Amino acid sequence: xxxxxxxxxxYEGGVKPALVDITLEIPDGDFIGIIGRSGAxxxxxxxxxxxxxxxxxxxxxxxxxxxxxxxxxxxxxxxxAELVGSVLQDTDxxxxxxxxxxxxxxGLISYGIDDIDGRVDEALAALGxxxxxxxxxxxLSGGQRQKxxxxxxxxxxxxxxxxxxxxxxxxxxxxxxxxxxxxxxxxTGVTVIVVEQKIMQLCEFCDRxxxxxxxxxxFDGGVREVLTHSEELEAIGVHVPRIVTLAKTIGSDKxxxxxxxxxxxxxxxxx
Amino acid sequence: xxxxLEYIPGDSILHRLDPRTKLLMPLILCLACFAADxxxxxxxxxxFDVALGYLGGIGKQTLRTLSxxxxxxxxxxxxxxxxxxxxETLIPLIAGLRIxxxxxxxxxxxxxxxxxxxxxxxTLLSLTKLDELADSLVxxxxxxxxxxxxxxxxxxxxxxxxxxxxxxxxxQTARGVEFDTKxxxxxxxxxxxxxxxxxxxxxxxxxxxxxxxxLRGFNLRGRHNIRCTSRFGLSDGVGILVCLALAxxxxxx
Amino acid sequence: MITLEKVCFGYGKNETLRxxxxxxxxxxxxAIIGANGAxxxxxxxxxxxxLRPTSGRVLIDGQDIAAARPSTLAAKxxxxxxxxxxxxxxxxxxxxxxFTLQYAGIPADRRDALCDAALERFSLxxxxxxACMSRGERQRTALASALAAExxxxxxxxxxxxxxxxxxxxxxxxxxxxxxxxxxxxMVCHDMEIVLDFAKTCVVVADxxxxxxGTPADIFYNQPLLKRAxxxxxxxxxxxSRFGGEVxxxxxxxxFAAIIREKRSQK
Numbered sequence: 001x002x003x004x005x006x007x008x009x010x011y012e013g014g015v016k017p018a019l020v021d022i023t024l025e026i027p028d029g030d031f032i033g034i035i036g037r038s039g040a041x042x043x044x045x046x047x048x049x050x051x052x053x054x055x056x057x058x059x060x061x062x063x064x065x066x067x068x069x070x071x072x073x074x075x076x077x078x079x080x081a082e083l084v085g086s087v088l089q090d091t092d093x094x095x096x097x098x099x100x101x102x103x104x105x106x107g108l109i110s111y112g113i114d115d116i117d118g119r120v121d122e123a124l125a126a127l128g129x130x131x132x133x134x135x136x137x138x139x140l141s142g143g144q145r146q147k148x149x150x151x152x153x154x155x156x157x158x159x160x161x162x163x164x165x166x167x168x169x170x171x172x173x174x175x176x177x178x179x180x181x182x183x184x185x186x187x188t189g190v191t192v193i194v195v196e197q198k199i200m201q202l203c204e205f206c207d208r209x210x211x212x213x214x215x216x217x218x219f220d221g222g223v224r225e226v227l228t229h230s231e232e233l234e235a236i237g238v239h240v241p242r243i244v245t246l247a248k249t250i251g252s253d254k255x256x257x258x259x260x261x262x263x264x265x266x267x268x269x270x271x
Numbered sequence: 272x273x274x275x276l277e278y279i280p281g282d283s284i285l286h287r288l289d290p291r292t293k294l295l296m297p298l299i300l301c302l303a304c305f306a307a308d309x310x311x312x313x314x315x316x317x318x319f320d321v322a323l324g325y326l327g328g329i330g331k332q333t334l335r336t337l338s339x340x341x342x343x344x345x346x347x348x349x350x351x352x353x354x355x356x357x358x359e360t361l362i363p364l365i366a367g368l369r370i371x372x373x374x375x376x377x378x379x380x381x382x383x384x385x386x387x388x389x390x391x392x393x394t395l396l397s398l399t400k401l402d403e404l405a406d407s408l409v410x411x412x413x414x415x416x417x418x419x420x421x422x423x424x425x426x427x428x429x430x431x432x433x434x435x436x437x438x439x440x441x442x443q444t445a446r447g448v449e450f451d452t453k454x455x456x457x458x459x460x461x462x463x464x465x466x467x468x469x470x471x472x473x474x475x476x477x478x479x480x481x482x483x484x485x486l487r488g489f490n491l492r493g494r495h496n497i498r499c500t501s502r503f504g505l506s507d508g509v510g511i512l513v514c515l516a517l518a519x520x521x522x523x524x
Numbered sequence: 525m526i527t528l529e530k531v532c533f534g535y536g537k538n539e540t541l542r543x544x545x546x547x548x549x550x551x552x553x554x555a556i557i558g559a560n561g562a563x564x565x566x567x568x569x570x571x572x573x574x575l576r577p578t579s580g581r582v583l584i585d586g587q588d589i590a591a592a593r594p595s596t597l598a599a600k601x602x603x604x605x606x607x608x609x610x611x612x613x614x615x616x617x618x619x620x621x622x623f624t625l626q627y628a629g630i631p632a633d634r635r636d637a638l639c640d641a642a643l644e645r646f647s648l649x650x651x652x653x654x655a656c657m658s659r660g661e662r663q664r665t666a667l668a669s670a671l672a673a674e675x676x677x678x679x680x681x682x683x684x685x686x687x688x689x690x691x692x693x694x695x696x697x698x699x700x701x702x703x704x705x706x707x708x709x710x711m712v713c714h715d716m717e718i719v720l721d722f723a724k725t726c727v728v729v730a731d732x733x734x735x736x737x738g739t740p741a742d743i744f745y746n747q748p749l750l751k752r753a754x755x756x757x758x759x760x761x762x763x764x765s766r767f768g769g770e771v772x773x774x775x776x777x778x779x780f781a782a783i784i785r786e787k788r789s790q791k
Binding site for chain 2: 569572594605623624670
């Protein structure tokens with residue numbers, strides 16, 4: 001359970017606040033999508049959950065964030081990281097060792113987790129990259145690195161899994177695979193929070209959508225409910241999926257979130 | 272410079288040496304080179320350097336490094352010959368300059384010494400997994416993790432930066448900048464402006480890495496939880512002894 | 525405009541392209557699509573001469589680019605990389621554009637005029653500091669710079685990665701505009717909706733080979749082909765495909781809705 005209470009944050013040297021008066025409750029087991037134009041505060045919001053803000057990136061921090069009752073200001077990021085696993089946005093930068101296997105083992109060793117080999121194999125298999133196990137990080141493509149970054153956090157089995165644009169360098173089939181993996185994790189009770197530009201994927205997989213604009217929460221609610229505001233969303237740089245546009249154009253009162261729903265809607269209309 | 276200091280996987284006897292040995296051997300060889308005052312001995316050390324490369328299964332790369340170093344040293348060699356005018360004239364040159372026996376000897380010594388001293392480090396580091404080196408320094412040599420990681424990260428960033436640099440050069444080539452000019456000064460003048468994008472992406476990279484490390488328990492690591500399976504074995508002893516022998520020879524000859 | 529003849533790249537296990545034959549005509553807007561690692565970026569690099577084919581030839585306007593001078597190629601081809609950080613190396617936007625113009629061999633007296641034109645076309649501030657810009661602005665600057673010398677061919681390597689929806693639209697609309705003015709565009713792209721919206725033709729690449737060519741609609745309705753290339757079509761096309769031929773072949777919400785309305789009125 002995460003609760004954010006009237007959180008505002010401005011980076012040291014920043015000209016305007018990155019987050020403005022954010023209040024959110026995130027119960028365990030939620031699958032949340034965060035979307036908004038660049039500079040809307042999406043990454044900063046994830047930093048506030050894993051302690052990077054205010055421990056690593058300093059600045060003016062107002063309000064409070066608690067994760068499972070721990071205040072993030074009083075808890076170090078490495079302690080928080082036992083609960084909160086974070087896949088960062090910059091794929092290249094988050095590689096901290098030289099080989100795939102070391103990358104996956106790194107956190108497991110730090111936290112003294114038993115069965116390192118089992119966890120590594122499991123995580124590699126989940127992302128379908130068992131063949132990369134012994135490879136040098138330097139020899140990997142952007143897409144492969146992105147999968148390694150996800151696997152290295154997955155191996156830690158965090159209770160809360162935060163991913164910042166985890167599929168930016170993946171092709172459509174791999175992106176889908178990652179989201180399906182997240183869904184499986186979520187079904188085992190893991191809270192998943194994913195920042196993503198691809199709204200189609202968020203609509204299909206998430207339960208709840210948080211739309212940020214200018215550092216503040218513009219919309220927060222069930223995916224279907226948020227999507228009803230398509231004009232307002234467009235104004236703040238968020239485009240609704242095309243099946244939703246189609247539904248609106250043909251005057252359907254349903255809002256399909258995935259292809260199955262869209263197909264059912266059309267069959268009903270055509271029947 | 273592509274691939275310089277980058278780990279080359281393999282299963283040679285050198286790959287299996289203890290990481291500490293692979294750090295110690297080049298250091299001893301380096302001392303040996305600076306102690307040595309005999310061209311013959313420096314040649315022997317150089318031969319040993321090349322042999323190390325072949326033993327590690329990276330003979331070709333070693334020869335490539337050798338030829339690159341030799342080209343740089345040739346420049347130094349010529350400079351030294353012109354600079355040292357003591358001793359007997361071998362060949363008179365224009366404007367009162369001459370090549371002397373002493374000039375030739377000193378120049379050869381300096382050039383050989385620098386090549387022979389730097390090669391083993393490049394060879395053995397590319398046969399060492401840096402993470403294993405860091406772990407072994409922490410567990411066996413009681414170096415604090417922060418410093419051990421810092422040193423190995425610095426080494427790791429060299430190939431990373433050279434990769435970024437070649438990407439930047441590619442991007443500049445795409446807009447028509449010609450880097451393959453023969454004139455080294457022009458080449459340097461062309462590369463200098465590229466340090467701006469390199470600096471920006473390097474700072475970003477280092478910042479991101481530090482953040483990612485912190486989120487995976489960087490500060491919790493130390494002797495108590497790092498695993499280190501490497502141990503000194505017979506081959507480590509042999510390797511170090513050979514290097515020591517060369518160093519002793521260097522002092523004596 | 526650009527022709528690849530029996531192009532191969534790489535040897536043995538590292539062979540990334542195998543016997544590629546391709547022709548992209550003048551004024552085309554061609555998207556190269558394929559899964560990660562299919563060899564798409566290698567293709568655009570070969571077209572720019574950044575890589576040399578192991579065998580085969582790359583021709584631009586009938587001339588082998590292996591023989592062309594770098595500045596001639598720079599004046600003919602604009603190249604936009606995925607990451608603007610690799611491209612921008614000057615302090616201000618104006619300097620950046622002038623740098624490109626200089627290396628494209630544009631005479632000094634014409635550079636300022638071309639630079640101003642590019643600044644205006646891409647709504648950029650010439651004095652803007654490139655290091656302080658957002659990713660989207662930096663990418664727009666890189667695009668302006670790639671097009672400053674008004675080259676007849678533009679190569680794009682995943683130009684929209686890391687951009688948000690509006691930045692992405694802004695960049696793509698500018699590119700489409702240039703295409704309408706006659707610039708031939710070749711683009712590697714992962715986002716199939718962008719391909720559908722902007723490209724005129726599509727080349728499908730998988731395992732280093734060209735599997736198929738055609739209009740985006742033809743390609744995206746060719747399910748067996750997409751399956752072989754591990755691609756997923758845009759959402760609406762995937763939806764329409766589920767109805768077989770029943771709803772025709774719509775590509776966008778508007779024409780899809782029109783078809784549905786018509787069907788409904790028939791009943």
